[in-house]
Amino acid sequence: MSVTVRVPAKVNVQLAVGGARDDGYHDLANVFLAVGLYDEVTVTPADALTVSCSGPDADQVPLDRTNLAARAAELLAARHGIDPSVHIHIAKDIPVAGGMAGGSADGAGALLACDALWGLGSPTSELLDICAELGSDVPFSLVGGAALGTGRGERLTVLPVGGAFHWVFAVADGGLSTPAVYREFDRLNADLDVPAPVASTVLLDALRSGDAAALAGALVNDLQPAALSLRPSLADTLTAGTEAGALAGLVSGSGPTTAFLAKDETAARGIADALLASRTCRTARVAAAPATGATVL
Ligand code: C5P
Numbered sequence: 001m002s003v004t005v006r007v008p009a010k011v012n013v014q015l016a017v018g019g020a021r022d023d024g025y026h027d028l029a030n031v032f033l034a035v036g037l038y039d040e041v042t043v044t045p046a047d048a049l050t051v052s053c054s055g056p057d058a059d060q061v062p063l064d065r066t067n068l069a070a071r072a073a074e075l076l077a078a079r080h081g082i083d084p085s086v087h088i089h090i091a092k093d094i095p096v097a098g099g100m101a102g103g104s105a106d107g108a109g110a111l112l113a114c115d116a117l118w119g120l121g122s123p124t125s126e127l128l129d130i131c132a133e134l135g136s137d138v139p140f141s142l143v144g145g146a147a148l149g150t151g152r153g154e155r156l157t158v159l160p161v162g163g164a165f166h167w168v169f170a171v172a173d174g175g176l177s178t179p180a181v182y183r184e185f186d187r188l189n190a191d192l193d194v195p196a197p198v199a200s201t202v203l204l205d206a207l208r209s210g211d212a213a214a215l216a217g218a219l220v221n222d223l224q225p226a227a228l229s230l231r232p233s234l235a236d237t238l239t240a241g242t243e244a245g246a247l248a249g250l251v252s253g254s255g256p257t258t259a260f261l262a263k264d265e266t267a268a269r270g271i272a273d274a275l276l277a278s279r280t281c282r283t284a285r286v287a288a289a290p291a292t293g294a295t296v297l
Helices: 068-080 102-117 124-134 138-143 178-188 201-209 212-218 224-230 234-243 265-278
Strands: 003-020 026-045 050-054 086-091 146-150 155-158 165-171 248-251 258-262 283-289
Touching: 003 102, 003 138, 003 178, 003 201, 003 212, 026 102, 026 138, 026 165, 026 201, 068 086, 068 102, 068 124, 086 102, 102 124, 102 138, 124 138, 138 146, 138 155, 165 212, 165 234, 165 265, 178 224, 201 212, 212 258, 224 234, 224 248, 234 248, 234 258, 234 265, 258 265, 265 283
Parallel strands: 050 086
Antiparallel strands: 003 026, 026 086, 026 146, 026 283, 146 155, 165 258, 165 283, 248 258
16 A cells, blocks of 8 residues: 655745844745645655655655655654654656755655555644654645745745746756855845845735736845855846746745746746747746645545
């Protein structure tokens, strides 16, 4: 017997970042939007806890206990005093180390899959606690849709979304390390008084009304200067996407994936083709939002 869970990627439509806290994290106003690119996590009883991965970028995924999927199984098993011996297979479609929460998706997926496999029926609040222990973005991967994350991003308020948004994601060569991007943010802001992060009411209204043009005008990512500083070539990708007719473009989370909002699905396909032709990215993917959170198939 095995259980498979499908989990979406995310884009941050607003990522407002405060100054570094004493614990090294940053307070955020982080507006997450789940998008229709998915990993599938399958758990099967086994003699030991093992991880495998398939997909075009599978060779970049760690298969040891540092994989958030393995850690999720261990944490859930420890809470219930049971043996975490399962084989976890990740069918990976979300870009690796791309700023789209692919690792977090696998953590949330494995957690929900193990909970079902072991018949635990854990309340969502308990699963969310474990998600927050796994990483700042993991609770959102479980919930999906759209949500405002405060604290280090793990405290979620679900947000209403009034329509579909069509996105194009330009996937870059190689990944960017999230801690390295936050360190660069700190370096760039060392002499500045970084204001406390606040969610934009204009942006929340645009999400609620499903207005793509209004959302495009409100997109903001405070990590973008840091990601561009570490990867200057992303500026060319952003230019190519906006010249191709995107309503707006920004770096997704800590990057290096760049995200472009299109007026509709047809426009999104045209922007993806133009981005590929521009040779400023490795591949371009089209996806609609909002997507539902982790779901047992
Ligand atoms: O929570 P998570 O393990 O995903 O965070 C990865 C790294 O990203 C942290 O070690 C920290 O360097 C940075 N981070 C941060 N502030 C946040 C979230 C993440 O500085 N709110």
